[in-house]
Amino acid sequence: MLIRIQPAPFELAALLDGFGAGAGAIVTFSGIVRDDTGQMVALELEHYPGMTEKSVTAIAEQAQARWNLTDLAVIHRYGRLSVGEAIMCVATAARHRAEAFEAAEYLMDYLKSRAPFWKREIGPDGPGDWVEAKAADEDALNRWD
């Protein structure tokens, strides 16, 4: 299991080198900074050092307990990230694809609403609004009860 919380960019290909030995299926998800309004140049991600590492590790351990994974990785960045840059990725490895897909979705649902990160939009004139959490993201957790 690999968990990294870092400001620096990461290489997905490097992460996958040797990842999930013996797996029959590897699923990866990457989150990319997108510009919905045409007015955004970057995202600023604030986080809670200490709690971030603890909560992401706890979420990953829950996924491992729930599915039969041969490997799991989460990289999540913070700081200022330009439009088009990767914010984060998860990778899951399992014998069969259903487990790998489900575990990846579970990780994403929990990282969105339970890992202490806060996004703010940066426009051409500087910092703009904080991104508001969506009720749908909170509701998405219920399907795992």
Add this chain to the structure above:
Amino acid sequence: MKLDVLYFAWIRERIGEPREEIETGAETVRDLVSQLVARGERYEAALSEVKSYRVAVDQELVDFDHRLDHAREVAFFPPMTGG
């Protein structure tokens, strides 16, 4: 008791500090919130609407009735937007 109180995102901006040490006799998170809100405008703007934010005690998410008996660190922050 002395608590490290941390603020993040728009709560940090409204209060104007990322963290401070607070001397308190608060028994629960709710008591601590009342004590902070009574400090004045900045705190009221940040913390009076309890439905709009979350709280963690010693880096674990808790509800507002959580007891502060052995707490060292309390953090207030908006609903998370990770991923």
